[in-house]
Amino acid sequence: GAVVSQHPSRVICKSGTSVKIECRSLDFQATTMFWYRQFPKKSLMLMATSNEGSKATYEQGVEKDKFLINHASLTLSTLTVTSAHPEDSSFYICSAQQGAQGYGYTFGSGTRLTVV
C-alpha cells in the first residue's frame, strides 16, 4: 500500500531557530500534499495545500513567512518552521494525495515539535 514517510518524528529546538520537516511519498507520486497542525487533544487543522512545482495555498490565519512549504518534486514536500517560538510547539502531520481521484489520502506518522 501507499506509504508516506515523515521525518523527524520528534525535534526539540531553541527559540529563534528554524526547523525543517520532510514528507516523502515512498511508492507513489503525490502531486498534492497537505500539512496539518494538531494541538493537544484537538483535531487536525489544515495549514496549507502543497502542489508540486507551484506555490502552496495557505489557509486563513496561517503565516506564510513563518511556515515555509516547498514541494519541489512529486515525492517530497517540506515544511520549515522559521524563527520558532514556544507557541509553535505542536504536532505536525503531512498527508499525500494519490492520483487524481481525490479520495486516496495517506498520512505521515507526524512530527512532535517542541520549542524551548
Added chain:
Amino acid sequence: AQSVTQLGSHVSVSEGALVLLRCNYSSSVPPYLFWYVQYPNQGLQLLLKYTTGATLVKGINGFEAEFKKSETSFHLTKPSAHMSDAAEYFCAVSSGNTPLVFGKGTRLSVIA
C-alpha cells in the same frame, strides 16, 4: 463548504461491547467520507472510506460504517470492542478535489 460533527468527545465501552461512534456531515456536493484512527503521538491510519457504491463499508480491525444520505450520517461501529481499540477516532469529509475536513475527534476508552 463542508463540515463534520462528531457527537461525543469521549466514549467509554466495556471490552466485548458494541462500539458506536457518531459522525454527521454537511456537504453541498456528494461527499467522500472517511474514518481514521490515531494512537498517541502517531499519525492517522485509515479505517475505512466511502466514495460511491455500497453504502455499508467494511474496514480494518472489524470496523464498519454506513453512509446514510437521508440522515447525513456516517457512524462507525464494531460489534465487540477490544482493549487495543482504545484510541482517538476522526471522521472526515472531502468532495474529491479538496483537502479532508476533520471532525473534532472522539476518544474511545475500553474498560476491561
